[in-house]
Amino acid sequence: MISKRIREIAKLIKKEYSFVDIGCDHGYLALLARENGNKNLIICSDNKEGPLNNARKNLENYNNILFVLSDGLKEVNIQTDVAVLAGMGYLTVKNIILDSLDYFKNCKQIIIQVNQNVSLLRKWLSDNDFKIVAERMIYEYKYYEILVIENGKMKLNEEQIMFGPYLLKEKSETFIDCYKKQINKLNKILNDLNNEHPDRLKIEKKVLKMKKMLED
Ligand SMILES: C[S@@+](CC[C@H](N)C(=O)[O-])C[C@H]1O[C@@H](n2cnc3c(N)ncnc32)[C@H](O)[C@@H]1O
Structure with a gap:
């Protein structure tokens, strides 16, 4: 197959x-x-x-x-x-x-x-x-x-590099599901990290960019 x-x-x-x-x-x-x-x-x-x-x-x-x-x-x-x-x-x-x-x-x-x-x-x-x-x-x-x-x-601007210029324009169901799942996964990781963890800020920023992109 x-x-x-x-x-x-x-x-x-x-x-x-x-x-x-x-x-x-x-x-x-x-x-x-x-x-x-x-x-x-x-x-x-x-x-x-x-x-x-x-x-x-x-x-x-x-x-x-x-x-x-x-x-x-x-x-x-x-x-x-x-x-x-x-x-x-x-x-x-x-x-x-x-x-x-x-x-x-x-x-x-x-x-x-x-x-x-x-x-x-x-x-x-x-x-x-x-x-x-x-x-x-x-x-x-x-x-x-x-x-x-x-x-x-x-x-390409930063958002287009991250998500893809055409994928971003189209925002297909598959694309939206992909980033909803990624946000959930990253939120789970954040829950397990303590506040001082060096990766915390980077992950929080990534989640924010994804959320903003989905809301736009
Ligand atoms: C994971 S398979 C992908 C096969 C197919 N293109 C696909 O998308 O299903 C990667 C193939 O690329 C070959 N490959 C890896 N490096 C390569 C190179 N530098 N030049 C040519 N073939 C390469 C491997 O031998 C393998 O057959």
Whole structure:
């Protein structure tokens, strides 16, 4: 059963675009793209043989798919329209982009889903002349944020960096549930901390920002 997270990412890849799935693992994203009618070149890349072989097996009935053993895009030498980076950490993603900056700058879109530190990612993207053009939040045992990126400038304020400019505008039910749960969790932590604890102020400020954002 392919995860809701991967399905959401697949929906964001336009049918007319070729793409590279960096860290493809099982290759499910390519599978869904083919099922969705995308007939363009797909490059499945991973830095480990095991996952790449799983992708090869899962995709043996499809053509126009290249399998490349590569750390990031170092061994990928065909430019695609879209690059996908999903299920990895912020630092890994940032380093993969920096190692092949020209490739990413020549993509029509980049789709990124990092497992944590999404705010740091937003800040880094805006500092490096990438702009967010769409965002999705989904819940599947935990909350995931998916960013669609293009080349260009964006100016984000502190609130947009923290919550996401498009997620903030939309304030979907999933988004509201996410922050209500976070506020409850942080309030529980605060209840257990004594008044002099060094983390107290930081957590209180975070809770206030979330409450204010939900009320606005
Ligand atoms: C947690 S899996 C995520 C798989 C899939 N992208 C997803 O979202 O479900 C991370 C995959 O990225 C691969 N990976 C980690 N670092 C990488 C790198 N520097 N270059 C290419 N692949 C990498 C791992 O081998 C693994 O298959």
